[in-house]
Amino acid sequence: MIIANWKANGNEIINNSWCNTFSSLVDNEFYKFVGIAPSSLHFHQIKNFFEQTSIQVGFQDIDIDGGARTGSISASMASNDGCAFSLAGHSERREIFKDDNALIKEKIEKILDHEMTAVFCVGESFEDYQSENTKDVLKLQILESLPSSLKTNNLIIAYEPVWAIGSGRTPNAKEVNSIHEFIKDVVQSATANNIEPKVLYGGSVNQANASDFFNEKFVDGALIGGASLDANVFADILDIYRRLKEK
């Protein structure tokens, strides 16, 4: 699966041109590998454009409750309006909005309770990477945020080293592969029915490096920020994914 994370980008005109370009480049049969997380303001625009297709349209974040919570969108609102998935724990949410592991756990629970897929983001800082603490950091993030009675396969993990996001720097593909294997093991042994989640890589994925990642066994796809804003580039990455992963 390839998921576009548009963050706080886009407007109706730009989005419309993105959708037209993307649909002119990509055959319908490959839409099933694609998720798009536009801003929640533009969720319906994108959802309506791809209404008759298998593209999944989701949220970048949801709140844990509805009602008197000014500025929020609850999981139940998202789900009632046809949201297929939501990210939880993106590093920008952790850093700017102070989402901690406990809150992220509640968000994941709400997403799953409302029958959407949770795309749970984890990742280490550059200091942790340099001091070889990556696995400890990831394990803690996972164990503190994984719902204890997780029984569903509607969970995707996105491994996004914080220092690789939007920076043009990435770990090498072999390192990513072994981290993904580790993440699968941690989730498997922490869940009652040994769930083996799909693990996406995120952080400066582009057309030039995508094949390195998709050639690795435990890399199940990508969560893509900057490079997803250009429909041509995103279509190219999808093409690489399809050739290497869904052959």
Ligand code: PGA
């Ligand atoms: P990037 O962002 O592809 O621009 O590095 C990835 C993300 O933040 O999900």
